[in-house]
Amino acid sequence: MREPFEHVVAEHGEVVWRVCRGLLPQHDAEDAWSETFLAALGAWDRFEGDRVRGWLVTIAHRKALDVLRASARTVTPEEGVPDAPAPPGGRDLDLWAALARLPDGQRAAVVHHHIAGLPYDEVALVTGTSSAAARKAASDGVRRLRTLLVLEEA
Amino acid sequence: MTAVVTPPADPALLARLHERLEARATGADAPDVHYRTVDSPVGRLLVAATEAGVARIAFEREGEDAVLQTLADRIGPRILRTPGRLDDAARWFDGYFAGRRDPFALPLDTRLAKGFRLEVLGHLRDVGYGQRVSYAALAATTSSPRAVRAVGTACATNPLPLAIPCHRVTRSDGSVGAYLGGPEMKVRLLALESTGVLPE
Numbered sequence: 001m002r003e004p005f006e007h008v009v010a011e012h013g014e015v016v017w018r019v020c021r022g023l024l025p026q027h028d029a030e031d032a033w034s035e036t037f038l039a040a041l042g043a044w045d046r047f048e049g050d051r052v053r054g055w056l057v058t059i060a061h062r063k064a065l066d067v068l069r070a071s072a073r074t075v076t077p078e079e080g081v082p083d084a085p086a087p088p089g090g091r092d093l094d095l096w097a098a099l100a101r102l103p104d105g106q107r108a109a110v111v112h113h114h115i116a117g118l119p120y121d122e123v124a125l126v127t128g129t130s131s132a133a134a135r136k137a138a139s140d141g142v143r144r145l146r147t148l149l150v151l152e153e154a
Numbered sequence: 155m156t157a158v159v160t161p162p163a164d165p166a167l168l169a170r171l172h173e174r175l176e177a178r179a180t181g182a183d184a185p186d187v188h189y190r191t192v193d194s195p196v197g198r199l200l201v202a203a204t205e206a207g208v209a210r211i212a213f214e215r216e217g218e219d220a221v222l223q224t225l226a227d228r229i230g231p232r233i234l235r236t237p238g239r240l241d242d243a244a245r246w247f248d249g250y251f252a253g254r255r256d257p258f259a260l261p262l263d264t265r266l267a268k269g270f271r272l273e274v275l276g277h278l279r280d281v282g283y284g285q286r287v288s289y290a291a292l293a294a295t296t297s298s299p300r301a302v303r304a305v306g307t308a309c310a311t312n313p314l315p316l317a318i319p320c321h322r323v324t325r326s327d328g329s330v331g332a333y334l335g336g337p338e339m340k341v342r343l344l345a346l347e348s349t350g351v352l353p354e
Contacts, residue, residue, distance in 0.1 A: 003223065004223065004231060006189075013171070014163045017163045021160075030170075030171060033174075034171060037175050045231055095160060115158055
């Protein structure tokens with residue numbers, strides 16, 4: 001028996017937020033989050049299997065691409081790091097800003113594996129690559145991220 | 155491999171995102187069932203509705219998770235919490251517990267009741283505010299006038315207590331009989347309807 005969809009939102013809402021925010025600037029991430037759960041709600045009675053989180057992340061990944069296309073802009077190094085003073089929790093912003101500076105493939109691999117916690121074979125399904133390529137992209141991405149964050153702290 | 159540690163999402167942000175989802179999930183994208191809870195003088199009530207109307211009212215003692223799972227199994231698993239869409243229902247309960255008879259007509263969806271039980275609920279809706287009817291008298295109005303026990307079962311399984319007033323059905327000997335919310339609650343509701351004030 002399938003559980004009520006509200007339980008899915010309660011259990012996975014936060015991780016889907018982190019995926020959306022990892023892939024997109026704040027405002028676009030909010031759009032992607034609602035689009036993801038709206039689509040998931042519509043399909044929930046037909047969902048099969050037990051990998052709910054992987055399913056949601058796959059939808060979120062597609063919705064993030066849609067939102068990017070719709071707003072006709074790309075994530076640039078400037079996104080999220082304007083010259084304005086850092087808001088409370090400024091260090092949090094640093095991580096999102098650093099993620100925004102990664103190449104698309106590395107960013108997606110880091111977000112889906114290290115932030116969403118999907119195993120590499122599921123990351124590969126989401127991004128349409130091989131498991132080995134996903135592993136390499138995540139590894140390269142994390143190395144790049146460390147460099148970026150150290151530079152920002154300096 | 156070091157995990158990338160991201161900050162926990164702000165609960166206020168998640169609440170705002172949920173509200174946006176509620177606002178979007180209407181029309182063709184509406185869930186099978188939407189619900190909210192209402193704090194009332196008889197405890198927290200769960201109110202669940204379809205697009206046709208309120209389909210289930212549950213008392214706290216029935217357990218929110220159990221009620222939602224039953225709704226998922228019987229109506230559909232596309233269930234979303236949407237407090238804003240059920241403001242009317244919340245106002246209906248506020249009015250009822252403030253002693254107003256029939257605050258206003260609350261649209262109901264009786265799909266959770268079938269056959270004879272559905273027929274009994276139809277007759278129950280004719281039992282007016284402040285009235286009492288015995289199980290036997292209620293049975294006499296149905297297509298099976300001697301099915302007193304089946305009428306009792308229909309009351310005990312009423313998916314819409316309070317809105318469909320099974321609390322107005324009492325035993326022929328004058329005692330109140332059983333109630334979904336417990337016999338003490340039934341006594342309080344009958345007192346509310348005769349005095350306009352809900353006793354503690």
